[in-house]
Amino acid sequence: MILIGESFVGNGANAAHTNIVLGRKDGPMASAWATALATPSAGHVPFVTVLRPSVPVKPFTLFVSKAAPAGELHERAIWGSAQAGLAQGVADAVAAGLLDDPDNLLIIAAVWVNPAVDDLDESYRNQRDAALGAVRAAVEGTPTVEDVLKAAEAGAYNPFYTPGDA
Numbered sequence: 001m002i003l004i005g006e007s008f009v010g011n012g013a014n015a016a017h018t019n020i021v022l023g024r025k026d027g028p029m030a031s032a033w034a035t036a037l038a039t040p041s042a043g044h045v046p047f048v049t050v051l052r053p054s055v056p057v058k059p060f061t062l063f064v065s066k067a068a069p070a071g072e073l074h075e076r077a078i079w080g081s082a083q084a085g086l087a088q089g090v091a092d093a094v095a096a097g098l099l100d101d102p103d104n105l106l107i108i109a110a111v112w113v114n115p116a117v118d119d120l121d122e123s124y125r126n127q128r129d130a131a132l133g134a135v136r137a138a139v140e141g142t143p144t145v146e147d148v149l150k151a152a153e154a155g156a157y158n159p160f161y162t163p164g165d166a
Contacts, residue, residue, distance in 0.1 A: 005138030010126035017112035043068025059105035070115035081124040089131025
């Protein structure tokens with residue numbers, strides 16, 4: 001089985017938006033994970049997420065940037081603060097008991113780091129919380145269809161666009 005989770009944490013340039021796909025190593029997730037790692041595209045080079053050099057987080061987590069690097073600080077945020085936040089958030093999920101048998105699971109994480117990022121510590125904190133939130137959403141199956149329909153009744157919007165505000 002494959003689970004999908006999403007979480008958006010923070011405001012402004014240091015907000016974190018993380019989407020994850022979670023699945024077992026002995027299923028279709030293994031092919032997807034290996035293919036994603038082996039097929040980078042210009043500006044979007046997937047890499048194994050580490051807690052520190054030579055200590056990859058478990059479950060093995062592939063970091064895929066949603067934005068091409070746009071300057072030195074943005075690069076430091078992608079490879080540094082966002083990666084560290086993702087790794088710590090996944091480790092937090094394991095510590096919280098959300099992921100059984102992490103040695104046999106894989107995660108692909110699509111991570112948004114705003115090119116205007118200006119605070120690496122805030123970027124880290126937001127990514128850590130977003131990673132944990134995305135794993136929790138995947139495992140708990142949230143939002144429910146009822147949650148989605150209720151949100152749709154209120155109207156769609158996001159941090160980058162609200163209908164009528166353009």
